[in-house]
Amino acid sequence: MGNFRLTFILPVLLVLPGILTAQATADSDAAAIAIENPTENAADPAPGAMPTMAEIERAYQRGDFVFVRKGLQQLAEETGTALAQYRYGRVLLEGKGGPRDMKAARDWLEKAVEQNHAEAATLLGRIYVSGQDGDPLYNPERAVDLFANAAARGQTEAQYYLARLYLSGLGTPADPVQAFNWFLAAAEGGNVSAQYEVSKAYSRGRGTKLNTEEAVRWLRRAAEEGHTEAQFFVSLAMDTGNGMEQNKHAAVDWLRRSAEGGMILAQRVLGMKYIAGETVEPNAEEALRWLTLAAKRGDTQAAYELGTAYLAGKTLSADPGRAWAWFQRASDDDFGPATTALARMADEGIGDVPDLEKAVGLYRKALAQGDSSVALRLGHLAGAGRLDGLTPPHYAVPWAIVAAQDGDMAALDWVKTQAGQGLRPARTALAKWYLETDENLLQAADLFETAGRAGDVEAQYQLGMMLTKGQGVDQDYVQAHKWLNIAAASGNGEAAKMRGVISDLMTTEQIAEAQRLARTYFEEIRNLPAGEVQK
Known part of the structure; x- marks a missing residue:
């Protein structure tokens, strides 16, 4: 046959x-x-x-x-x-x-x-x-x-x-119990993929009672039959001692089986072990073999790890050119940390002369890709005046606040300067700084009002909250309702909720007056020059 x-x-x-x-x-x-x-x-x-x-x-x-x-x-x-x-x-x-x-x-x-x-x-x-x-x-x-x-x-x-x-509910109502029963029937008949699914079901209590012992038994059975995911998780359990007796050398053997069977994650992890010398001796050739294989099969983090290894110059010989190429490949796959690594290379002049303009562009790209860690570096650069001419100041305000929270008073001074020059986001950010640090609350309220009158929705909401609580200012439900109403009209959901709360504490006349004041604000804002509203 x-x-x-x-x-x-x-x-x-x-x-x-x-x-x-x-x-x-x-x-x-x-x-x-x-x-x-x-x-x-x-x-x-x-x-x-x-x-x-x-x-x-x-x-x-x-x-x-x-x-x-x-x-x-x-x-x-x-x-x-x-x-x-x-x-x-x-x-x-x-x-x-x-x-x-x-x-x-x-x-x-x-x-x-x-x-x-x-x-x-x-x-x-x-x-x-x-x-x-x-x-x-x-x-x-x-x-x-x-x-x-x-x-x-x-x-x-x-x-x-x-x-x-039955598990997915495709073509039939979802039924985890039926799913488990059929997985178990197939597993007992020798279906390796079903054996792995039975292990997962027992480990999660999905369609059956939670049973760690049975989960491990079926996981090992699937691994011994060549299921690469099962082999990977047997390796992980043995490596950590979670669910199985810890045995790091046996864990590497199972990891290697999974990698040789084609599991990309196993290939990357095995390559990283050879980079770090974890359980195995550091081995540049094996590290390159496995990480390159995983990267070429589409594993973005493997490309990033290769870049990191070439930059570190420990197991692999230092090679900024190759590091840049691998980081670029991962960055092109929208991996923020790789873009951050490129930015730092450009910032510090690794492999080439320093290029701050290029670095800032890459830092901003990394932020857009979800790596918020670069905001601190950008904030320090803003505080030092090194972003002038490289990025619009309203973009740099939140970065400078991050740096200020890290103790960079030069960054805070930069925000104060921008607020003094009328930059609306800087006024709001500085006011929130004062509010959160419980200092200069009266100035915070003034800054919120100035920004709020120019159309800053967050400032409108924060001012409404200060007036509601009497925080640094006299408690005033009418003014609070006015500002919360204005913020709610621009889509601030929290402002709408708080407006409803304080409405229950106000008279009909007070609510009518607050609504009149809000209408007056909108009439005034419509008559302002566009530049004043957006500044």
Whole structure:
């Protein structure tokens, strides 16, 4: 049976909508075309004669897929056997010996299913969940029926896929208990992917009671059968001693198995161990081998780690050029820390002359990519006056505040200068600084009012809160309601909530007066020059 197999590699089935991306199973192997006691010396048929299945199998072995396709078509059409229909459907699906033809494959597999061919039902079910809404080949409800039919007859691959559908709620109401039961049936039948899912279910108490001991048992069983994710998590458990007896050397062995099996995360982690000399001796060649493999397969952090290693110059020889290239690759993948590393290289002149303008552009890009750590460096630069002419001052205000919170009083002085020059975001930021440090509260209120009159919504809200509490100013519900109402009109949800709270404490006349004052504000703001409102 194992001498000949039609390897089924259909991209559309390998990129299913978050549900059927599983490793090859024993059942899928059994479902492939296989020789049953082939006669090695048997001759191929004369032209025009109907080929036998054994002759088709030999043609497959020597790579004559045109013969395979034509022969299976003839057998399927003229004999009508379920096996020929199923195998012909697979060839059409794979596109060997001719163009891929999904619809024809579907039709031939349906014919095989009508004759109760379990493997055909499983394969057809996979087709029906591999598309998207609106695709004529997308029918998850039909897939559920097909998988259930084959699963009931012990087809472990179908049991596994049926469990995935129950878990996700695709084509059937989600049912974690049913999912677990079918995963367990498939796992007990030897399906490695199902074994891993059973381990996860026990570890999370999903569809069954939490059972760490069973979770570990099934995890090890899947790992021993070659499941790369299971191998990775066995490695992690052994490395940390969490769930398994700690054994760092055995952990590295399992990590290596997972990496050699193709798991990208394992490849990156193994490469990092060789960089750091963790449990293994530092080894530049092995570090490069595994990190480069992971990076070239799309692991952004592996590219970043390579850049870091070349910059550090410890296990790998220092090479700023290569460091920059790997950081650039990760930065292009929108990885903020890599962009930060590029910015620091440009800032400090590593590998080239310092280039502050380039560094600032990269720091800002890193911020946009989510790396907030660079705000401190930008704040220090603002406080030192080194951002002048490189970035608009209103962008630098929050960075300077971060630096001030870190003790950089020059950065705070810069904010004060900008506030004194009328920069609205600086006034609001300085007022919040005073409010949070509980100093100069009266000046904070003045700054909030000045910024609020110019249209700063945050300043309007903060002033309303100070007036509500009587914080540094006299408590005044009418003025508080006015400013909260103005902020709420610009979409500040918290202002709207607080306006409702203080309304319950005010008389009808007070509310009417507050609303009149808010209307007056809006009339005044409409008459201000655009530059004054936006400043």
